[in-house]
Amino acid sequence: MSQKTDMKIPALPSDKRSSFLARFGIWIVAAIVLAGLPYVFSSGLAVSTMCMMGTMIIFALSYNMLLGQTGLLSFGHAVFFGLGGFLTAWAMNAVAGTSSPVPLFLFPIMGGFTGLVFGIIFGAVSTKRSGTAFAMITLGIAELVSSSALILRHFFGGEEGITLDRTDMVQVLGLSFGPQIQVYYLIAVWCLISVAAMYAITCTPFGRICNAVRDNPERVRFIGYNTQTVRFMAFSLSGLFAGIGGGLAAINFEIMNSAQMGVGESGAVILMTYIGGIGNFAGPIIGAIVVTYLQLMLSDVTDVWQLYFGLLFIGMVMYAPRGLAGLLALQQPLLQTRQLHHVAPYYILALLPGLVAISGLSMVIEMTYQLAVKTAAGPAMVFFYIPFNANSPLPWIIAVILFAVGTWLFLRAARLAGDAYSQALAWRKLP
Amino acid sequence: MTQTKTPVPALRLSGLEKSFGPMKIIRGIDLDIPAGERHAVIGPNGAGKSTLFHLISGHYQPSGGSVRLHGDDITGIPPQLIARRGLSRSFQVTNLFPQLTVWENVRCATLWALGHKYSFWRNVERLADARQRTEEILREINLIERWNMPAGVLAYAEQRALEIGLAIASNANTLLLDEPMAGMSHGETEHMVELIRKVSENRTLLMIEHDMGVVFDLADRISVLVYGEVIASDTPERIKANASVQQAYLGTEVA
Numbered sequence: 001m002s003q004k005t006d007m008k009i010p011a012l013p014s015d016k017r018s019s020f021l022a023r024f025g026i027w028i029v030a031a032i033v034l035a036g037l038p039y040v041f042s043s044g045l046a047v048s049t050m051c052m053m054g055t056m057i058i059f060a061l062s063y064n065m066l067l068g069q070t071g072l073l074s075f076g077h078a079v080f081f082g083l084g085g086f087l088t089a090w091a092m093n094a095v096a097g098t099s100s101p102v103p104l105f106l107f108p109i110m111g112g113f114t115g116l117v118f119g120i121i122f123g124a125v126s127t128k129r130s131g132t133a134f135a136m137i138t139l140g141i142a143e144l145v146s147s148s149a150l151i152l153r154h155f156f157g158g159e160e161g162i163t164l165d166r167t168d169m170v171q172v173l174g175l176s177f178g179p180q181i182q183v184y185y186l187i188a189v190w191c192l193i194s195v196a197a198m199y200a201i202t203c204t205p206f207g208r209i210c211n212a213v214r215d216n217p218e219r220v221r222f223i224g225y226n227t228q229t230v231r232f233m234a235f236s237l238s239g240l241f242a243g244i245g246g247g248l249a250a251i252n253f254e255i256m257n258s259a260q261m262g263v264g265e266s267g268a269v270i271l272m273t274y275i276g277g278i279g280n281f282a283g284p285i286i287g288a289i290v291v292t293y294l295q296l297m298l299s300d301v302t303d304v305w306q307l308y309f310g311l312l313f314i315g316m317v318m319y320a321p322r323g324l325a326g327l328l329a330l331q332q333p334l335l336q337t338r339q340l341h342h343v344a345p346y347y348i349l350a351l352l353p354g355l356v357a358i359s360g361l362s363m364v365i366e367m368t369y370q371l372a373v374k375t376a377a378g379p380a381m382v383f384f385y386i387p388f389n390a391n392s393p394l395p396w397i398i399a400v401i402l403f404a405v406g407t408w409l410f411l412r413a414a415r416l417a418g419d420a421y422s423q424a425l426a427w428r429k430l431p
Numbered sequence: 432m433t434q435t436k437t438p439v440p441a442l443r444l445s446g447l448e449k450s451f452g453p454m455k456i457i458r459g460i461d462l463d464i465p466a467g468e469r470h471a472v473i474g475p476n477g478a479g480k481s482t483l484f485h486l487i488s489g490h491y492q493p494s495g496g497s498v499r500l501h502g503d504d505i506t507g508i509p510p511q512l513i514a515r516r517g518l519s520r521s522f523q524v525t526n527l528f529p530q531l532t533v534w535e536n537v538r539c540a541t542l543w544a545l546g547h548k549y550s551f552w553r554n555v556e557r558l559a560d561a562r563q564r565t566e567e568i569l570r571e572i573n574l575i576e577r578w579n580m581p582a583g584v585l586a587y588a589e590q591r592a593l594e595i596g597l598a599i600a601s602n603a604n605t606l607l608l609d610e611p612m613a614g615m616s617h618g619e620t621e622h623m624v625e626l627i628r629k630v631s632e633n634r635t636l637l638m639i640e641h642d643m644g645v646v647f648d649l650a651d652r653i654s655v656l657v658y659g660e661v662i663a664s665d666t667p668e669r670i671k672a673n674a675s676v677q678q679a680y681l682g683t684e685v686a
Binding site: 009010012013014015016017200201203204205206207208209211212214215216218219220221222223224225226229230233237 | 488489509510511514515519520522526527528529530531534535538539540542543544547548549550551552553554555556557558559561562566575576578579597600601
């Protein structure tokens with residue numbers, strides 16, 4: 001172990017406290033961005049969309065504590081989101097009208113506490129197992145809670161759900177939380193706190209052992225850790241943050257409905273997290289933003305938007321299993337060596353036929369939907385501002401050609417882009 | 432080796448048995464391993480060597496008999512409790528955390544013994560003791576240059592060295608190494624022998640190995656396991672000379 005070998009070693013990690021800017025810079029930037037967003041996207045629709053995104057960011061990140069960090073596939077994560085929301089709603093209704101001096105911005109704590117308590121209860125059962133058995137137990141828990149919502153109709157409010165009035169709380173600093181913009185800042189602050197806390201947890205001994213459990217649970221036992229305890233703690237903590245998200249959702253919508261803790265919602269959070277990317281801390285944040293936006297946008301233009309989600313999900317799992325964040329992370333070495341501009345044209349070259357293929361496919365979907373479901377409206381329809389008759393063969397032929405040619409060109413262009421990418425990477429390695 | 436024999440052996444197996452259904456794999460093993468000894472277990476394929484390691488390290492529950500570590504009964508307790516008592520092991524098939532970096536792999540293995548346990552309130556990067564210990568071990572196993580690479584992309588021999596690193600990271604006093612040289616080239620084996628010699632100083636070592644050159648070079652004593660029974664347990668010279676061992680096992684392997 002001479003000085004000579006030390007020369008080749010990349011700088012070792014240090015245990016010294018890094019500079020203030022290195023530690024908090026990113027969070028300060030995030031806070032400034034969050035504060036400024038409503039000035040850029042100021043329409044009412046944009047602000048309420050961002051409110052939803054904020055709650056979903058917390059929800060998706062809390063889910064990734066299980067899936068991405070600890071390797072636990074849960075099918076019942078919405079249980080904690082929903083229960084957190086319901087308990088927050090009940091707590092607010094209990095306090096409303098009384099003179100209790102509990103301001104609105106403290107109520108998400110109730111959601112988090114509920115999530116933690118139920119995380120501990122359900123975690124004690126489900127985390128006794130791992131892998132497939134764990135996934136099945138969480139599915140059972142999701143069904144159990146959904147069906148109790150049908151039985152405990154008083155508590156969960158049946159089909160109508162539980163309504164609340166966020167303006168009915170004691171007002172601090174003159175904040176009534178009536179205007180959506182005030183709710184936006186409430187959600188933004190809680191979102192920032194939750195994201196920072198969840199990030200901090202990944203940087204602790206517990207966080208690293210979670211990663212070890214994800215990679216190789218059997219081996220973890222031989223370095224002194226009880227994997228069941230690790231799973232249990234991860235499960236409870238992720239319940240806590242999901243509960244905070246649920247509490248914020250209750251405040252945001254002023255209504256909680258048992259559908260929000262159903263299996264569908266649990267599926268939605270898997271979708272979000274996976275599309276964003278489970279291997280990267282920022283992945284679920286990107287996923288929550290993109291999926292929430294697409295949900296709102298697609299449900300506006302088509303009735304079968306869920307079908308498109310299914311296709312997107314399958315596509316991501318098959319061709320980009322590391323998610324959107326993974327795709328972005330692939331570009332990082334190119335950015336570092338200033339090679340991205342050599343490859344970017346190929347991406348656009350692949351994107352264009354890809355869009356053509358998608359439009360062909362969605363034409364087939366929409367025409368099928370028009371003929372099969374919207375029978376009352378007749379075969380006359382409009383797609384991309386072009387009116388046509390879904391019964392005539394011509395649009396079908398066009399759609400199939402668009403799809404086939406688009407796919408073929410896309411695959412070719414994708415291969416070219418792949419070659420360009422590896423060439424740019426190889427160039428980097430030259431001295 | 433200095434003969435500082437304590438009355439309590441580091442490891443004592445008494446009448447240890449393991450059956451899978453009607454199959455008796457381990458048929459009553461009695462073995463004492465004094466503290467500080469380098470002890471090798473040899474035997475033909477299917478003799479039950481790995482099963483024996485799984486019984487000692489808590490991976491399998493014994494069907495009968497007992498395992499004592501420094502006099503304490505550890506029979507059938509879960510692996511993490513055995514690991515916390517200072518018995519650590521490596522695996523025959525490389526068994527690492529493939530997505531974590533080399534640094535992270537070793538650091539994870541140091542954490543429990545340093546008392547950081549399940550802490551989710553301290554920044555792991557700022558634990559000076561874990562950082563120091565990790566660096567020490569990476570220098571010892573000669574992987575310091577690779578510290579920021581994912582374990583999964585290391586060369587095979589490096590992964591085997593990291594495997595040893597994980598085993599010694601907790602500063603365990605008793606080390607079980609399951610075929611550490613399996614699949615290595617001649618040159619790599621020599622490096623590994625040196626590494627094992629180094630890390631087994633001040634430790635009790637129990638290792639399974641097929642390479643007889645390595646075994647006779649490293650071990651203070653050798654036990655020969657055949658069909659779940661120890662047929663001989665002695666110094667390398669006497670094992671070489673032992674007629675029943677020659678007949679059962681060595682005859683074809685040692686020229």
